Amino acid sequence: GAVVSQHPSRVICKSGTSVKIECRSLDFQATTMFWYRQFPKQSLMLMATSNEGSKATYEQGVEKDKFLINHASLTLSTLTVTSAHPEDSSFYICSAREGQVVETQYFGPGTRLLVL
Amino acid sequence: AQSVTQLGSHVSVSEGALVLLRCNYSSSVPPYLFWYVQYPNQGLQLLLKYTTGATLVKGINGFEAEFKKSETSFHLTKPSAHMSDAAEYFCAVSSFSGGYNKLIFGAGTRLAVHP
Numbered sequence: 569g570a571v572v573s574q575h576p577s578r579v580i581c582k583s584g585t586s587v588k589i590e591c592r593s594l595d596f597q598a599t600t601m602f603w604y605r606q607f608p609k610q611s612l613m614l615m616a617t618s619n620e621g622s623k624a625t626y627e628q629g630v631e632k633d634k635f636l637i638n639h640a641s642l643t644l645s646t647l648t649v650t651s652a653h654p655e656d657s658s659f660y661i662c663s664a665r666e667g668q669v670v671e672t673q674y675f676g677p678g679t680r681l682l683v684l
Numbered sequence: 685a686q687s688v689t690q691l692g693s694h695v696s697v698s699e700g701a702l703v704l705l706r707c708n709y710s711s712s713v714p715p716y717l718f719w720y721v722q723y724p725n726q727g728l729q730l731l732l733k734y735t736t737g738a739t740l741v742k743g744i745n746g747f748e749a750e751f752k753k754s755e756t757s758f759h760l761t762k763p764s765a766h767m768s769d770a771a772e773y774f775c776a777v778s779s780f781s782g783g784y785n786k787l788i789f790g791a792g793t794r795l796a797v798h799p
Contacts, residue, residue: 572727602786609693612774612789661727673787675720675727 570596572664574676581652582684589647589679591662597642598664602673603635606659618645652683686711686779690790697797703762705793707749707775710756716778717758718787719749723771731773734758745769770797 571594581587591601600619604612616632618624618639626632634656636648645664649656659680663673691706709715716735720728732743739751749760758775775790 609791611688611791614786614788617786663728673730675729677727 570594570664570666570674572598572662572674572676574660574662574679576679577677578680578682580682580684583653584651587649587652587681589649589660589662589681591645591647591664591676593643593664593666593674596664596666596674598645598666599642600665601639601645602663602665603637603645603647604661604663606661606678612661615647649681652681654683657681657683686715686777686788688775688777688788688790690773690775690793692793693791694794694796697765697795699767699797699799700764703747703760703765703769703795705760705773705775705795707758707760707790708756709758709775709777711777717749717751718776718778719743719747719758719760720774720776720789721771722774722792728774731760765795765797767797767799770795 573592575590603615605615606612614627615630616624616626616637618637620639620642624637639645659678661678663675665673687710689708718733719731721731722728731747732741734741734751742748747762749758772792772794774792776787779786779788
């Protein structure tokens with residue numbers, strides 16, 4: 569089946585630094601990728617949707633200058649948390665969709681970010 | 685706007701017992717509904733989905749769910765729990781907004797299976 573990887577799986581950084589998370593579709597071309605954030609005991613909250621070669625569409629309340637998303641190829645999207653602060657600590661999950669059918673989203677294993 | 689409510693953040697059953705995970709949705713249009721499972725340190729995996737047609741949907745690993753429009757529910761069941769079913773389960777509804785199809789997730793239910 570389709571596989572999506574994320575790297576790193578876990579990252580600890582100091583407040584004020586930037587962190588980049590990669591999301592890769594390993595065996596298919598992802599026309600659309602999604603970035604979610606998950607707080608403990610809460611839902612996955614969609615942060616942004618990105619299509620290859622175009623700007624990401626951010627959900628209401630998500631700071632686009634804070635969470636930079638790049639979808640430069642059909643197999644790679646990156647999320648950069650800029651000037652990270654402790655409140656940015658969370659579990660970040662990406663998913664990739666091959667076509668336009670909503671249910672064909674394949675999820676990555678997630679990245680645990682801890683900002684000290 | 686679409687939304688999903690999962691009743692019970694934790695459910696514990698004995699091995700061999702019935703599994704029932706509850707999901708209620710809110711949608712202004714006919715919904716597409718999904719159940720995903722997440723095992724520790726892994727991505728979400730699609731268990732089953734309802735789009736149109738038969739309201740009883742069968743998925744992988746012996747799970748099934750029934751779409752009940754009158755109750756706005758899409759509960760997940762399995763007749764006999766197995767130890768390997770212990771995981772986090774998410775119910776989701778599709779939403780078309782801003783030109784994109786998106787998934788709106790419930791908070792999740794952690795299923796524990798004990799011997």
